[in-house]
Amino acid sequence: MTGEERVTATGKRIGRVAREYATQQAREAANGKPEAPAAPRSPVPAGARSAALPPRGTPIIEVEDIGKSYGRVIALREVTTSVKAGEVTCVLGDNGAGKSTFIKILAGAHQHTEGRFVVDGEERHLSNPRDALALGIATVYQDLAVVPLMPVWRNFFLGSEPVKGIWPARRMDIEFMKQTTRKELLAMGIDLRDVDQPIGTLSGGERQCVAIARAVYFGARVLILDEPTAALGVKQSGVVLRYIAKARERGLGVVFITHNPHHAYPVGDRFMLLRRGRSMGDFPKSGLSLADLTSMMAGGAELESLAHELERSMGASSDVVEELMADVEGEKR
């Protein structure tokens, strides 16, 4: 069993859930059931967004001292943070810091081996991505899962196409698909000229945003974004950041994974730093400046603790310690 095959199976299951929902959705529309503009839609029978988004600031996901080991290898340990409705939790860390292990736990692709994983106040053990999706936790991976040659609207509903009519005349509800795509993208602040254009003609940032809008439409309450700005230029990154802010405004909880503090700081409400599989702390924005964040990313905290350690053993007046302290201060500025 390779990892790829596992993804295949779970991908199929996710699709099935979403498809069933889409069919039901289309049927309701066909029955002329009036659709309130604010009516939340959910692909999830358990009723993720149908229970409406919780009020701003309500914790949706809380993790406490969560950890993951593969046999003897400890990939992640003692990580504590929370994701609240209407807030952006940034997960920062360098390559190999454990970011992907952490999001795979949140996304249900891996199970945690230590600590508590609480969703809506209830402790959970997610066994696959479908479980996560059923709780309204959707992940947008870096490759975005779009088909470049297909029009935007076909991509938006791919795998979950709403249908109408009775077999053999059952067909996609194209009008509904096009309108919804346009409407949902507009709600995310993406104003497309033409939803009929192949998605490959969109810029990288726009494609990212379509993937985000798709996850939101299909019932996400928590969006996990895996390095959405990593492959983008400065301007495109700005576009994506604006959509992250937009998702927050809509009341979603967002987990934003990045290694760039300059991307994280403007949109983040809470910052969790990872280093070598350990959490370096979980800070609300009020307790942290961009300089703090940057210096922590650059190893400032380690430097600081080293300085304090030396201070204890060598005395504050030591030249070495004084120099180190100056360095730490300098990094913070």
Next chain:
Amino acid sequence: MTATAVADERLARVSPVNRALKRPEVGALIAALAIFVFFAVTTDTFATPAGASTWLQTSSTIGIMAVAVALLMIGGEFDLSAGVMTGFTGLVVGVLTTQYGLNIWVAVLVSLALALCVGFVNGLLVIKTGLPSFIVTLGTFFVLQGIDVAGTKTLIGQVAIQGMKKVPYYDQPHAIFGSTISIGDLALRVSVLWWIAVAAVATWILLRTRVGNWIFAVGGAAHSSRQVGVPVGNTKIGLFMATAGCGWLVGMLLLFNTSTVQAGTGVSQEFIYIICAVVGGCLMTGGYGSAIGAAFGALIYGMANQGIVYAGWDSNWLKAFLGAMLLIAVLLNEWVRKRAEETR
């Protein structure tokens, strides 16, 4: 939301003609019209009802297969066994009825079941092994070709089916697969109607149904489609089975039209189908193309095939013509794809 109702002001108004020019099949349509006009002007018989019924018939059997192969190609796969399948299915019916006295309808259904099995095996091998379908179906192509010739010789001692017309109830399937409908002077083979029906259904499936969406997706980006829950394996296996099913249909059309079938029927036709699909706008790499375009591609083939005869040229020119068409089409399609994929 008002913005959804009105056309976006940033889009220049595009005339229906310009919009149509962007469809993948438009090149084939224009080429077909040009070839029709050319032979209609240069030869006497081409545009007469008698002439038309001949080239329509040629186009129809090729066209049914080209449409199926086009769907498969959009789904990102090839089927080289498609040609020999048309002979294989006919031979199965012929041998079972003339040699073993099986009821003709049962034989027809057995033949369909066998064809679908071969399609299923083709699809399953491609999905499970991850090998290119080109190699897998090249294998089934040769296996079927061997069975066709050796099997037929062993079972009936010759390489062609004889005595089909004496089989009880021959008239019934003949009416469905081999009859001729006269409309004025035009003697229309029923295979032409099958061709139109297959092209129409395939186009509808491709553009209007969920399965059609999946066909484009699995050919365009299989991994991404899998991530969003498209049943990639089932879609591809279904396409292989549909191609084999169309092979069976054409096998029946050929058998009941001529009341005989040779052991070598269909061999080397598989490339003609692929050429028609590509001329019709399908990308060799999958994810883009048109079913109706493949039908136009087959029409081009049928008209050129017959037109060259009416014009009194050496019929080998057909090959050169097909090759040139293929090259032009591939270049055109590549250009279309690059334009569609390029980032603005």
